[in-house]
Amino acid sequence: MRASIVSARATRVAALIFSATALSCGGSGSSASTAPPSSPPPVANGSTTNLSVTNNHFSPVTDSVAAGSTLTWTWNACTGDGYGGSSCESHSVQFDDGGPSSSIMSSGTFSRMFMEAGTYTYHCAVHGTAMSGTITVH
Secondary structure (H helix, E strand, O other): OHHHHHHHHHHHHHHHHHHHHHHHOOOOOOOOOOOOOOOOOOOOOOOOOEEEEEOOEEEOOEEEEOOOEEEEEEEOOEEEOOOOOEEEOOEOOEEOOOOOOOOOEOOOEEEEEEOOOEEEEEEEOOOEEEEEEEEEEO
16 A cells, blocks of 8 residues: 555656646647757847046946947047137046056047956046946846
8 A cells, every 4th residue: 555655646746747847848738949049149238338438527427238248438538629629638448357448548439348247347547536437247
């Protein structure tokens, strides 16, 4: 009698495992696709992947992106001098983690790819922490 109880329990356990496996593999006996699921490429999920370097300010100051995203800072630090010319201030994007950073420049762009999750703080080498920003990578 004890052997039949054990056998009945084993049968129920096997049936539960089979049912759970069938549900997780596509449900009620229908044939599930055998193609591997494709992962979408990582994309920025924050407000932007393009940031602006202006006089004494990064815009936006904070951003949040997916791992694998590339952010580009564009220098927009030139202002008119009132006489038809312009004056361009020099700035940089210096990361506190010691990773790739820009040189000090008055125009152009700088890009960096963020592969690992974390919080990355940066500042301008000319203006210090008075001109700083943060990137959060998920």
